[in-house]
Amino acid sequence: MRLTFEDRLKMCEDHVLRGKSLSHISEQNGNYDITNLKYLINLYKKFGSEVFLNREDIVYYRDTKLMAIARVQAGKESLRSIALDLGLPDPTILAGWIKVHKAKGEAGVQDTYPRKNYVLKDESAKQIVDKKLAEENERLRAEIEYLKKSHSSTQRLEGVTSREKARIVTELRKEFKLEVLLAISGMASSVYYYHVEAEKERMDHYAEVKEAIDYLYIDKHKRRMGYQRVHMELLKMGYHIGKNKVNELMRDKGYLKKRKPRWHRYNAYDGDLGGIKNNLMNQDFTTSQPYEKAGTDASLFPLDEE
Numbered sequence: 001m002r003l004t005f006e007d008r009l010k011m012c013e014d015h016v017l018r019g020k021s022l023s024h025i026s027e028q029n030g031n032y033d034i035t036n037l038k039y040l041i042n043l044y045k046k047f048g049s050e051v052f053l054n055r056e057d058i059v060y061y062r063d064t065k066l067m068a069i070a071r072v073q074a075g076k077e078s079l080r081s082i083a084l085d086l087g088l089p090d091p092t093i094l095a096g097w098i099k100v101h102k103a104k105g106e107a108g109v110q111d112t113y114p115r116k117n118y119v120l121k122d123e124s125a126k127q128i129v130d131k132k133l134a135e136e137n138e139r140l141r142a143e144i145e146y147l148k149k150s151h152s153s154t155q156r157l158e159g160v161t162s163r164e165k166a167r168i169v170t171e172l173r174k175e176f177k178l179e180v181l182l183a184i185s186g187m188a189s190s191v192y193y194y195h196v197e198a199e200k201e202r203m204d205h206y207a208e209v210k211e212a213i214d215y216l217y218i219d220k221h222k223r224r225m226g227y228q229r230v231h232m233e234l235l236k237m238g239y240h241i242g243k244n245k246v247n248e249l250m251r252d253k254g255y256l257k258k259r260k261p262r263w264h265r266y267n268a269y270d271g272d273l274g275g276i277k278n279n280l281m282n283q284d285f286t287t288s289q290p291y292e293k294a295g296t297d298a299s300l301f302p303l304d305e306e
Contacts, residue, residue, distance in 0.1 A: 011040065039091065066109055141176070146169075162187060163198075209249065217250070226256070263302070
């Protein structure tokens with residue numbers, strides 16, 4: 001998969017600015033080679049975004065090429081480190097210079113000018129027009145798709161909220177450029193990334209585990225197993241989760257019901273030692289003067305497991 005310089009810059013920004021992992025970025029870009037991705041990130045950290053932009057004006061002079069080839073031949077530095085110092089977008093460029101030098105010697109190494117200088121003026125103008133038409137066409141298609149998705153929200157009194165705009169932009173990012181979508185929605189990039197991070201926090205991180213619990217508890221074991229056995233099964237399936245969390249998730253689903261201890265009247269092991277007293281008061285508490293009748297009560301109440 002051949003990526004443009006804009007695509008390479010986006011990969012670097014995803015890792016450095018947005019914290020995405022290298023494996024995730026590689027998978028999103030057609031399993032791009034991790035080693036090359038690390039090189040691009042180091043290039044971005046050293047030179048910034050400028051090394052990926054305005055490539056049409058860059059010239060590689062003969063003296064620079066010969067100096068780089070001599071450094072490689074000295075054997076004290078790696079080819080990648082030298083290419084990184086020169087700000088080359090790909091180490092294979094330096095490898096190509098070395099190949100020409102071996103085949104033709106120093107006379108074969110010449111200045112390399114931007115490709116646009118070799119294009120005829122008419123053809124160059126046509127390419128510029130085609131590029132502008134393609135960009136305008138992409139913008140119109142993005143605007144149509146955005147309006148389609150936001151149509152249901154605009155009919156409500158409050159209109160489209162920033163959160164809904166961010167959701168629509170995220171859905172359309174697979175097809176259109178982010179900068180185009182942000183311009184159409186009228187939303188700043190900082191606001192967009194704020195809602196993206198907020199949406200991540202609202203996501204249910206245990207959704208996949210809950211599906212596995214449903215399968216184990218309902219489908220596989222027909223509601224005949226507790227949270228400890230479910231926990232063991234989940235570990236075998238490769239989920240890294242604690243036993244108490246499994247207990248909590250199953251209780252939230254109503255799979256585990258709290259058993260209330262049955263109340264039993266206290267009975268001494270040696271029998272009735274105190275004896276049963278006569279009911280002299282017989283629940284008649286009427287009196288003619290204070291302290292005519294006095295009584296007490298021994299209350300019996302349960303403690304934890306006692």
